Amino acid sequence: MADPxxxxxxxxxKIYPTMKxxxxxxxxxxxxxxxxxxxxxxxPEFAAQVAALYAVSYAIKMAPKKGLSFTGAFDYTVYPLxxxxxxxxxxxxxxxxxxxxxxxxxxxxxxxVNEQVFQTALTLVKNKVAPxxxxxVRLVSVTEGLVGMILHVGSFDTEPTDFERLDYYLHxxxxxxxxxxxxxxxxxxxxxxxxxxxxxxxxxxxxxxAD
Numbered sequence: 464m465a466d467p468x469x470x471x472x473x474x475x476x477k478i479y480p481t482m483k484x485x486x487x488x489x490x491x492x493x494x495x496x497x498x499x500x501x502x503x504x505x506x507p508e509f510a511a512q513v514a515a516l517y518a519v520s521y522a523i524k525m526a527p528k529k530g531l532s533f534t535g536a537f538d539y540t541v542y543p544l545x546x547x548x549x550x551x552x553x554x555x556x557x558x559x560x561x562x563x564x565x566x567x568x569x570x571x572x573x574x575x576v577n578e579q580v581f582q583t584a585l586t587l588v589k590n591k592v593a594p595x596x597x598x599x600v601r602l603v604s605v606t607e608g609l610v611g612m613i614l615h616v617g618s619f620d621t622e623p624t625d626f627e628r629l630d631y632y633l634h635x636x637x638x639x640x641x642x643x644x645x646x647x648x649x650x651x652x653x654x655x656x657x658x659x660x661x662x663x664x665x666x667x668x669x670x671x672x673a674d
Contacts, residue, residue: 469539469573479543479648479664483614485632487669490607494576495545496520497569498599503561504546512568513544513654515592515600520570522587523580531583535575542571544652549644569603578602607646611638612666618658619647625665633669641668 472479477488496519498512520541526533547567550559581602589597613629615622626645633639648664 466537469537471540471542471571479650480612481614481650481662483616485611485613485629487609487611487633487636487638489609492604492606494572494574494602494604495569496572496576496581497567497601497603498596499565499567500599501551501563501565504564504566505561510654511593511596512599515588515596516544516568516570517541518588518592519581519584519600520572522584523572523576526583526587529587533575533580533583537573537575539573544649545569545571545646546649547644547646549642569605572602576602607666607668609638609669610646610666611640611669612664614650615663615665616659617661619653619661619663622647622663622665629665629667633667634672637672638669639672641670644668 472481477486478490480486496516498516500509500512502508523533524539524541527536545568547569549565550563551565585597585600611629611633613625613632615625630640646666648666650662650664651660653661
């Protein structure tokens with residue numbers, strides 16, 4: 464009997480909470496396929512980068528169907544797209560110039576994915592992804608540590624309201640944000656899901672308040 468498919472939504476609920484109540488947790492070391500850039504996330508260039516990450520991730524998942532086997536591999540659901548966002552300078556008003564956004568987008572990988580698996584995946588998608596985009600893709604390990612999170616439902620433009628809720632909760636619990644950047648985890652595929660129904664986890668690095 465085949466092993467059941469690994470479902471990150473069920474197994475990793477502390478990392479991917481789906482309740483609207485803010486939470487605090489510690490994120491361990493994780494492996495990501497990632498690339499970095501700057502510019503408007505509504506641009507065709509950004510869309511091509513997102514597509515590249517999905518192409519490589521699905522190439523790894525579907526490798527057994529092409530007769531390829533990786534040590535320790537198992538069946539699993541592909542992880543969601545994530546993005547770390549910041550601005551080179553503090554905004555002077557309420558409206559953010561999206562062309563100035565600095566980002567690192569990424570998709571988490573199962574523990575069996577190493578550099579050899581990654582390089583094999585790059586070979587598998589070389590005819591599907593533009594060479595200049597594929598050249599930007601990297602395999603990295605990241606340890607986020609202590610974080611605060613909240614689930615946001617709706618348009619990305621209404622996120623500030625939930626960031627305020629998260630900041631209030633963190634302050635009440637004796638924590639503060641460490642940096643101005645934040646991470647977004649897209650539980651809904653924003654390329655296909657209507658704005659009003661999009662579910663996005665907002666995550667910030669935190670530390671104990673000094674006072």
